Amino acid sequence: MNTTLLAFFIVAFISLVAAWRVITDPSILHAGLWMGLSFVGVAGIFLLLEAEFLAGVQVLVYVGAITTIILFGIMLSDVGEVRVGPEPPGWVQAGAAWHRGLRHAFPLLVAAGFAGTMLGLYTQSGWGQLRERPLELAGLSVGGIGRELFSTFALPFEIASLVLLAALLGAIVLAMREEER
Amino acid sequence: MIPLGYILGFSALLFGLGLYGALTRRNAIRMVMSIELMLNAVNVNFLAFSRYLNPGDPRGSIWAIFVMTVAAAEVALGLAIILMLSRRQDDIDVDKVHSLQG
């Protein structure tokens, strides 16, 4: 086993465990921090694929900005997840457990079915044997990405700016209306 | 070198975890987080395919960057809506949200 493969396994494992904790951690603030760790793991995968610029962008946008704004959202909405109420009687708890089991059975089936189908397809397709070819020139460098971005992708680039503008205006309108109440 | 199958397997597992979280969690902020995990898995696929099938072509990276831009916009708006809900009914359980009118 070579070093790259070993590094891939470690990074993928950290990222998946962190993603699992995002769903299961009882404290939502901790879940937000685990999400940041999972994003760092994905950035590591990008780095292993020799896409340095994308790894940097992943850290800048996902770890730096999206995790921050979600942590802000958690603190501003101050909604804890665990509500301690009076202890319900035993049969209610059993019913709740049964209900919860039903609630989770179908999504579990869907998610596991999806992941299983994709894994099956990937093994069928023969892509699994495909090896990495050496990178031609500096295609994934900032320059290569920038040249393509400002020629072929000029229109999507301007539309991205429109999308950001719409998000900015919409969120300001929503938040300001709330502040005035 | 990492075989392509391993990377695709990783992204399928990450997407599955995100999907499970988005379907089962009732806390709206946790749903947003799960959706972000799914978008990350999609980005990994974009880059992996572009890197293995057509190395040196930056288009996979560019699409991943656009996905990130849209994800940022989505999080900004989604959290603004969640904040509004939390101020109005001090709860962000998505099952209890019936009113969509301002």
Place this chain on the structure above:
Amino acid sequence: MLAAYTDVVTFLLVAVLFIAASLFLGGLLRPHHPYPEKLSPYECGKAPIGSGQVRFKVRYYIFALVFLVFDVEALFLYAWAVILRQAGWPALWEGIAFVALLFVGLIYAWRKKVLKWV
């Protein structure tokens, strides 16, 4: 190319090991005598009243929001700045249009007085 990151990984490992070792050694060496007065939260000698959590203003969210949007803008501008010299005039105008569109948002935020720290 990846060999260049060996230093980063080494740095990371040393940092993690150092912190783990210091925490472990600290736990081993420090005295441990808890009693109720020591464990109670300190608030100027008085017993604390109410919850420690306060509700922040929604306004703070907008600061994070503006940061998020301009963070994404910065990443596009970085790629733009790198290729600007060789890509020439069309790329310049595209970049200016991009910045101008987002500048509208900044003006709006400014006019709405959301950038003021209150």
